[in-house]
Amino acid sequence: MKPVVTIIIAAFNAQEYLPGCLNSVLKQTFTDYEVIVVDDGSCDGSAAILQKYTARFQQISVLTSANGGPGAARNIGLDHARGDYILFLDADDKLKPLCLETCVGQMRAHQLDLLFFSTQLHYFSPLLKSMGLAAYYQYPQALHGRVLSAEQMYQECLEALEKQGHGYPVVVWGYMFDRLKYQTKRFRQRIYEDELFTTDMLLSAPLARVKVLKTRLHIHSIHPGSLTTSRITLTNISEQVSVLAALLPLADKLDNPVTLNCLRYNLKWLVLNLLAKNKLLDSGRLAPQELIQLLLDRWHASESAGPGPVSGGLMREIIAIIAPDGGL
Structure with a gap:
């Protein structure tokens, strides 16, 4: 039988974070899921860690590829996904135990195509916390708890962005979506891939049913190796x-x-x-x-x-x- 949820994890040299990430998935109260980890050409101990998890947990599978960036890795996961719903998870992030149960319940109860949720930020140092990154990950408060169209959500997020400088977090790990509704969507950039993917999701199907939860169902890591903190090239x-x-x-x-x-x-x-x-x-x-x-x-x-x-x-x-x- 096919699973209800497919969790796609793109992993590149993530040996330090993979156990915490995978353990957070294994602690989910909702258990009808598959995990597809795409090892994006790692050259550290990631492969050995993933081998141990696949040997113990049949719902976890691993695909390997030459390094092409998180977008290309997620595309491979999408090509193999079988679940009704898709959830992306970065290898250095975690899910809270009720994440899948809450998301699937909301998707079914409201016949949603997209469900956005909030995240809890985990900083690896006080210096990183002082960078003022938290506002970026906040959806407009007026959206919380509402069911609306994808186009309405885009409009209200961009209006908030214009007024207050934040309100449109495009991060793809911040929502669950219906796989068949968006089955042709793929990533096209190596980095900043979220910008196009999320905006295209909202604008290509403007009448899609969307809801935004205030509930923090995810833990996002801010560390020196994050894209948001790395040196510009x-x-x-x-x-x-x-x-x-x-x-x-x-x-x-x-x-x-x-x-x-x-x-x-x-x-x-x-x-x-x-x-x-x-x-x-x-x-x-x-x-x-x-x-x-x-x-x-x-x-x-x-x-x-x-x-x-x-x-x-x-x-x-x-x-x-x-x-x-x-x-x-």
């Missing part, structure tokens, strides 16, 4: 440009002007974040014309049918943000 810049280029075509499929305006602000926020990261580069900082050319190249590559008129207008707005004086 040219790879970060390049991947964030790819996210922008991939988000732009969504604009040509939107009928609702409110949603389009929200996507406009979403893109503006990402561009400003990109420019701030570019300034932090130790070396190899990209000039405005280099950023624009890179973005144009990626955008044209992502538009298989050619750039649309709406996305073209947004591209011009983005260029104006990158080079406000027009001095290219």
